[in-house]
Amino acid sequence: ELQYPERLNCVAELLDRAVAEGAGQRIAVRGAGQQWTYAQLLEQVDRIAHVLRGQLGLETGNRVLLRGANTPMMAAAILAVFKAGLVAVPTMPLLRARELGVILAKARVNAVLCAASLREEMEAAPGMPGRLLYFGDGAGADGLEARMARQPATYAPVDTAADDVCLISFTSGTTGVPKGTMHFQRDILAICDCFPRSVLGTRPDDIFIGTPPLAFTFGLGGLLLFPLRVGASAVLLEKLTPETLLAAIQQYRATISFTAPTFYRQMAPLAARYDLASLRHSVSAGEALPLATRDAWRQASGLEMIDGIGATELLHIFISAAGEQVRPGATGKPVPGYRACILGPDGKPVGPGVIGRLAVQGPTGCRYLDDKRQREYVVDGWNLTGDAYEMDADGYFHYRSRTDDMIISAGYNIAGPEVEEALLRHPAVAECGVVGRADAERGQIVEAHVVLKAGHAPGDALAAELQEFVKRQIAPYKYPRALHFRLSLPRTETGKLQRFKLRAEGGD
Ligand code: 3UK
Structure with missing residues (x-):
């Protein structure tokens, strides 16, 4: 059982304590051309906390919408909200004005900190609160950084209770409807003291890297909280592609990577061109990991x-x-x-x-x-x-x-991912998504949407070959009776297949 004191401020534990215990000169975060030690990160966090409480006049429990790509500044802003006893409402960078409006209303947001690069969509959001500051390139003379410069460099953590809400996180919405979930100060430490410690065995010399946005709790934990908890360092990079993530692992000598299966799938064929020897763990989450992807990554990276x-x-x-x-x-x-x-x-x-x-x-x-x-x-x-x-x-x-995606065809329960896993073993298949399609005779039929690897041409012959290929691997009744070739699959910002879109769009 994890035990935390009744009064608890998670950032006091993650950052103030680390600096007090001598981690001040260690590198905490890198990215966006910046490199901050623990002491420097702490100072940024403290200055932001002063802006939030002193300048914007926010009070304990007020909610702050946060918006930006993965950068050291975005990380500091999230930590400052926790430290100041406020509630962070991080949002995915790609959200549109209307979606932001829904979150502003559902979470009853009191103030906004937004990267200047995302200004347009933010300003168009219905119900924007008056208290709004921009940060980063283009934030200007009234931006967050300009105000930070005029604040004291230290801020005492607000005396919060372990079960005070500090985070409202919205699900990434494979169904299209975002759902808000609330988390406490102690939860922030609890996740650091479970998976990373017992499964990854994290240590101070680890260097964490990956793709999930800090607005997604996969990224918030893996790319910020877990490294801080052990005095390690985080690499925060924007707009990563399979190529640039591989290059960044090599450049930063990263030891632990966090991303979704689709990214590992795309990195595997390119991995031989990079030196990945520093990597000791590669973590996959967000959706099911097909065996073919596990195998391909093992062959490519040895992990x-x-x-x-x-x-x-x-x-x-x-x-x-x-x-x-x-x-x-x-x-x-x-x-x-x-x-x-x-x-x-x-x-x-x-x-x-x-x-x-x-x-x-x-x-x-x-x-x-x-x-x-x-x-x-x-x-x-x-x-x-x-x-x-x-x-x-x-x-x-x-x-x-x-649960909602189980395909029921002629009385059989068929799990789409099992069919996807079989298809992914075929050398021509790069990506695929399998859904149920309404059918008069069978109730539903299995329908596959397939993206081919470069050098393979779609056609009836290949479709028939893929159907036979599935039948040879798993029970024949699970084979996709309908099969469509596509150029890409609809995915969320977090790499999850949006099956509801495949079902709505139909084939091709
Ligand atoms: C699916 C998986 C099979 C599963 C997340 C790591 O994905 C995260 O959070 P979300 O709220 O979605 C949750 C749903 O995603 N899923 C996630 N990982 C796997 N399915 N195998 C997996 N390994 O349907 C789950 O209910 O967006 C992942 C850390 C923090 C997260 N929030």
């Missing part, structure tokens, strides 16, 4: 990927495995501190080998903004993540699909 399922509701990863514990095909076992079980249709736990709804309990858990959702998705303290999972006799958890 056994660490798959982990996390969720915005639970803040970070709660089922995972590393090293000898990895069982290909399974996500892993509950991270120490968490418990998981599989529930049947009657809400009672089912035994090994039966597919059901995943339920999770642990030090972090969900408090939805929406009370109705809370009643439906948190039952007796167990969080229902909306995933269909199966446990094996050894206690490993195997992902099947999202």
Whole structure:
């Protein structure tokens, strides 16, 4: 059991304590042409806290919408909000004005800190609060940095309770509807003291790198909180591509990478051109990790990927495995501190080998903004993540699909990701997404959307070959009766396939 004092400010623990204990001259964050030591990061955070409380006049519990790509300044802004006893509402950089308007209203936002590069969309958002500051290039004479320069360099952490809300995080919305989840000061430390310590064995000489936005809790943990908790350093880079992430791993001598399966899939064929010897862990999360991707990355990098399922509701990863514990095909076992079980249709736990709804309990858990959702998705303290999972006799958890995405065809339950995994083993397939399509005869049929690798041409012959290829690997009734070739697949900013879009768009 994790124990934290009743009065707790997470940034006092992550940053002030690190500096007090001698980490001041170590590098905390790098990126956007900047490099800040722990002492420098602390000073930036303190100056921002003064601007928020002193200049904007915000009071404990007020909510601050944060918006920007991954940069040291964005990191400092988030930490300053926590430290000042306020509530951070981070938003994905690609959100549009209308979506921002929904978040402003749902989270009842009091003030906004926004990267100047994202000014246009922010200004067009309905319901913008009057208290708004820009930061970064183009922020100008009245921007955040200009004001910071006039503030004292130190700020005493606000005396918050361990269970004061400090973060409202919105789900990245594979269904298109963002849901707000609330997290406490102690949750910020709890995620640092679970997955990274027990599964990754993080240490002060680690260098963390990756793609998830800081506005996504996968990125907030992996690219900011986890490194700070152990005195390590974070590389924060904007607009990464598979090529530039590989180059950055080499350049910064990164030791731990965080990204989604689709990124590892795209990096694997390019990896031979880069020196990745510094990397000791590669973490995959956000969606299911297909075996073909695990194999391709192992061959390319020599690393056994660490798959982990996390969720915005639970803040970070709660089922995972590393090293000898990895069982290909399974996500892993509950991270120490968490418990998981599989529930049947009657809400009672089912035994090994039966597919059901995943339920999770642990030090972090969900408090939805929406009370109705809370009643439906948190039952007796167990969080229902909306995933269909199966446990094996050894206690490993195997992902099947999202509960809502299970395809029911002629009475069979078919999990789209299993069909995707089979298709991805074919040398012509770069990416694919499998959904159910309404069918008069069978209820639903399995429909595959396939992106081909360069040098392969779409056509009926290849479609038939792919269908046969699937039938040879998994039960033939699971093969995609419909198969469409596409140039790309719809994905969220966090790398998740948007199946609802595939279903709505139809083929081609
Ligand atoms: C799916 C996975 C299979 C699953 C997240 C790491 O993804 C994160 O949070 P979201 O709220 O989505 C949660 C849902 O995504 N998923 C995530 N990881 C896996 N499915 N295998 C996986 N390894 O449906 C889950 O319910 O956007 C991931 C850390 C923090 C996060 N917030």
